[in-house]
Amino acid sequence: MKTKLVILASIAGLLAISCPTFAHHGAAAYDMSKPVVLKDAVITQFAWINPHPLIKADYKDDKGNVQHWIMEMGSTPASQLIGWSRTSLKPGDVVTLYVWQAKTGLPVGRFNKVVFADGKVMRDTQTGADNGGRADTGVGR
Amino acid sequence: MRNRVVEVIVALLAVLVLSSALMAQERAPRAVPPGYVTAGVPKMPNPPGPAPKHDLTGAWVGPIMTVMGPYPDMTPAGKAVFNLNMPVPEAGRQAPDAPQNVAATNDPFMICDPLGVPRDLLNHAISMRGGIVFQPAGNRMLMLFEQQRVWREVWMDGRQLPAKVDAPGAPDSRFYGYSVGHWDGDNTFVIDTAGLDPRTWIDERGHPHTKDAHLQERWTRLDQYNLEATVTVDDSKFYTKPFQLMKTNYYWMKDQEFEETLCVPSEAIEYRDKLAKPSGWAPGDAPAK
Numbered sequence: 001m002k003t004k005l006v007i008l009a010s011i012a013g014l015l016a017i018s019c020p021t022f023a024h025h026g027a028a029a030y031d032m033s034k035p036v037v038l039k040d041a042v043i044t045q046f047a048w049i050n051p052h053p054l055i056k057a058d059y060k061d062d063k064g065n066v067q068h069w070i071m072e073m074g075s076t077p078a079s080q081l082i083g084w085s086r087t088s089l090k091p092g093d094v095v096t097l098y099v100w101q102a103k104t105g106l107p108v109g110r111f112n113k114v115v116f117a118d119g120k121v122m123r124d125t126q127t128g129a130d131n132g133g134r135a136d137t138g139v140g141r
Numbered sequence: 142m143r144n145r146v147v148e149v150i151v152a153l154l155a156v157l158v159l160s161s162a163l164m165a166q167e168r169a170p171r172a173v174p175p176g177y178v179t180a181g182v183p184k185m186p187n188p189p190g191p192a193p194k195h196d197l198t199g200a201w202v203g204p205i206m207t208v209m210g211p212y213p214d215m216t217p218a219g220k221a222v223f224n225l226n227m228p229v230p231e232a233g234r235q236a237p238d239a240p241q242n243v244a245a246t247n248d249p250f251m252i253c254d255p256l257g258v259p260r261d262l263l264n265h266a267i268s269m270r271g272g273i274v275f276q277p278a279g280n281r282m283l284m285l286f287e288q289q290r291v292w293r294e295v296w297m298d299g300r301q302l303p304a305k306v307d308a309p310g311a312p313d314s315r316f317y318g319y320s321v322g323h324w325d326g327d328n329t330f331v332i333d334t335a336g337l338d339p340r341t342w343i344d345e346r347g348h349p350h351t352k353d354a355h356l357q358e359r360w361t362r363l364d365q366y367n368l369e370a371t372v373t374v375d376d377s378k379f380y381t382k383p384f385q386l387m388k389t390n391y392y393w394m395k396d397q398e399f400e401e402t403l404c405v406p407s408e409a410i411e412y413r414d415k416l417a418k419p420s421g422w423a424p425g426d427a428p429a430k
Contacts, residue, residue: 029422049408051250054416072416077271077400102420109420 035098035112038069046089048076055089055111057097071099073111074125082125089114189365189393194327197275197282197360200399201368203391204263209344212384219349219379226347247347249340251413253404257316257341258293258334259356259372259386261286272399273391275330275360282322282330287399295322295332306336306352314338314352325359332358343374343386351378366393 041057052072059067073079089095098112113123215223226247250256262273271287280298285291302321306314318337325331334356343350354376361369368391375383 029420047408047411049412050402050404051409051412052416054412070415070419072412077402080400104419104421106419108416 029102029104030100030110031103032100036101036109038067038097038099040094041069041097043089043091043093043095044068045091046086048086050076053079053084055097055114057095059097059107067107069097069099069107069109071097071109071111078125082123084122088122093117189367192328192362192364195324195330197330197362197368198277200272200274200394200397201391202272202394203368204370204387204389205392207263207387207389209387210384212348212380212386214381216377216379216381219376222349222379223347226342226349248345249342250404251409251417253406253409255291255316255341256289257338258318258320259358259374260342260344261288261291261317262358262370262372262387262389263345271402272394274399288402289404290399290401291317293317293320295320297322302333302335312336316341318356328363329359329361332356332360334358349379350374350376353378368392 038057038059041059043055043057045054045056047054047056052075055069055071055073057069057071059069061067073084076084094117096115098114099109100112101107101109111124113121115121273287274283274285276283276285280296282295282297284293284295286293300321302319303312305311312319314336316338318334320332320334322330322332335354337350337352337354337356339350339352341350342348343354354374357373357375359371363369369388370391371388372386373383374380374386
């Protein structure tokens, strides 16, 4: 019985820290109903900065107009924990970007995920940060 | 009876798991992380051992599962400052079709102003669960913060906190104030802090404090790997009664090693101007659509 309760408490703990979260500002500025898909976008810069890294990319719309997009992602420590690094994206990479666009309608927003040319996918941290990866959250609680 | 209780708990957890999974599916199903224990770090014993006496030494990660407040009513003076910290959208600032529920932020950390305490205990402003090292150093306890790589000195030599600051003959207020500490029992380290610079916020919502605020932190080591912290605030000029600001948990950091987690002003300004302003939540003019 005690073991079961410990396991249940551990699950509850993991759920608690897995809740979607944004760092020091809310998500109210972004339209979270449906991500905008930027197919064949060209990375122009990947700024590995605080408080949030910025992905900059050029996207050519159906009419041939080039849009200059900027999107933020999870903080650098949190992103590192799910495999991101300063070199994960490079200028010239042709990728498909998914982004929650700002409600202002400008080409800015919260990064969701990137699909590389070889099909590899890397995601944002927004459904939770390290998920307890740096701590033993399941130990003894 | 106990079986019935367990059944109810299991059912509730199942609902939580399902809702969490659906939420993740709607937003962004995330990859399962491969595990982050640095090679060579010994596996942690489970269950953990007992808390050693008078010893918090080491790196702790958190806060996790933080409960804030409840906050008491604010005095008119406190409310006035709080409203300044979190202003309503400025008319005409946003694009005409922008939603009006997006408030600009005056967060001093937007351009890397010091977090101070108690806000630095929340850590996740940029690092999302950063770390704190407790390190005894003679007649003081050092607290080293991963975020911004700043430190606090908590004196344990019997000195008194300054009765007042920013007055003739009195010391200056500080972002991290003046702190003294003592042990309460075997496992609780108590820190009292005064003389805080009123430019800092006590949380990420913009709750203010005066230079006369008094903080008390109680850090209780529950066992080998679990640390519980409570922070109370007594600031009668801004709050109608003392209150518990936060109760939270920190955990033993597996690899005991911090990243370099700095808010760099030039980067923060780029972030503010290139992302936050066009997104409609930072003060200033957004570029035309």
